[in-house]
Amino acid sequence: MSQPGHLIVIAGPTAVGKTAVAIQVAQHFGTDIISADSRQCYREMSIGTAKPDAGELARVPHYFIDSHSITEALNAADYERLALAYADGILRQHDTAVVCGGTGLYIKALCEGIDEMPESDRAIEQALQAKADERGICWLQEQVQREDPEFYTAAEQQNPARLIRALAFKRTTGQSIMQYRSGRIKERPFRIIKIALELPRELLYERINQRVDQMVDAGLLDEVRGLYPQRQLKNLQTVGYSELFDWLDGHISLEKGIELVKQHSRNYAKRQLTWFRKDKDYQWFAPSDTAGIIRYIKQQLGTG
Structure with missing residues (x-):
């Protein structure tokens, strides 16, 4: 009887460096990446979501990146169904699959399942x-x-x-x-290794602020202007876009809008850390410790 495959989760707050680590891990183990980011799946949102760039996407196949339009409504139950299918396809070809992202509810849906419930109006x-x-x-x-x-x-x-x-x-x-909410954890046909990345708060917040400035330099304002006619869509009511829609509406200055993007991104990072720290299955690493991360994964796989 063949051994079940392993899902390697790389989680953590925004701007901590998950993408770079996930690519190195995926390359080391010769496998693909499933994104667990609730915004990078939308084709129209690239700069403001810090989507992996073309070079990064070329290095390792990614799933759930640019897979949907902002006009499509997706939730954690949809992600559970999609990600399970992605994982099944990858694990038919490889011993491992890497999951990378900061949307805690999506990771929970993939690893543990989401309770079925009626739709809201x-x-x-x-x-x-x-x-x-x-x-x-x-x-x-x-x-x-x-x-x-x-x-x-x-x-x-x-x-x-x-x-x-x-x-x-x-x-x-x-x-x-x-x-x-049953609280029941669903059976999965794979084993799960959970890794979370962290940095000292001051350094993480500095990286968040720098990333927002880099987004602006990369053309975030033009991206937001292009999406402005669709600003009422639920998928656009998110950090990095809603603040700049307020600027375009004339409610705040551009300087204030950019500062709010930074502030709300820092707030989001704090909530992400709180979420992941509640799950004691995560092993925490600095994003620079790729060697330690790979060594830990090998130990969990029984190959280290």
């Missing part, structure tokens, strides 16, 4: 988004606390997207989204 979601934009997060928190106290108690209360999703689900189905 998209019109209700859009109406809630519009009201939240107008009235702010405090209004949204009050609505969720009143209508779904069970979710509110357990939720990340500063995350408007999750609050809107929970409230729309309750108004669509009459039930709390918590009733569909």
Whole structure:
């Protein structure tokens, strides 16, 4: 009986250096990369998502990069289905597959599964988004606390997207989204090795700020201008784009918009670190320690 393949997860906060490490690991083990980034899959968003460049994509085959349009609605359940298919195809040819990204929920969906649940009414979601934009997060928190106290108690209360999703689900189905969370981990036909990357906070924040400046130099403003007519799409309500849409709308200066992109990117990195640190299966490394990472993977594979 053949041994199951291994999924090697390379996770961590934005700008920590995941892409470079994942490419080196994939090249060492002679395999392909599955992206676990919820934005790099969109063809129209490249500079603002820090997508791997043409040279990097040429070095190792990547899946879930430039695979969809911003007009397509994707969620963690969609990613679970797609990524499992990618992994199956890669592991038929190789002993390992590399997963690289910072979207914790997508990685969780691939490794553990997502509970099946009814769809929310998209019109209700859009109406809630519009009201939240107008009235702010405090209004949204009050609505969720009143209508779904069970979710509110357990939720990340500063995350408007999750609050809107929970409230729309309750108004669509009459039930709390918590009733569909089984907590059961699904069986997978592969074993999983989890690696997370970290840097000292000051250095990570400096890298985030530098990356945003590099994005601007690389043409981010033109990319955002090109997407401006579609700015109401949910997929564009994200860091690096929404702040610059506010600049184009005349609400803030360009200098303020760029500073907000940096600030919100730093905030996002902090949330990512909190998410990954809750999972004790991750082994943490500095992104410069590629030798140590490969040595650890070999130990887990039983070949080191």
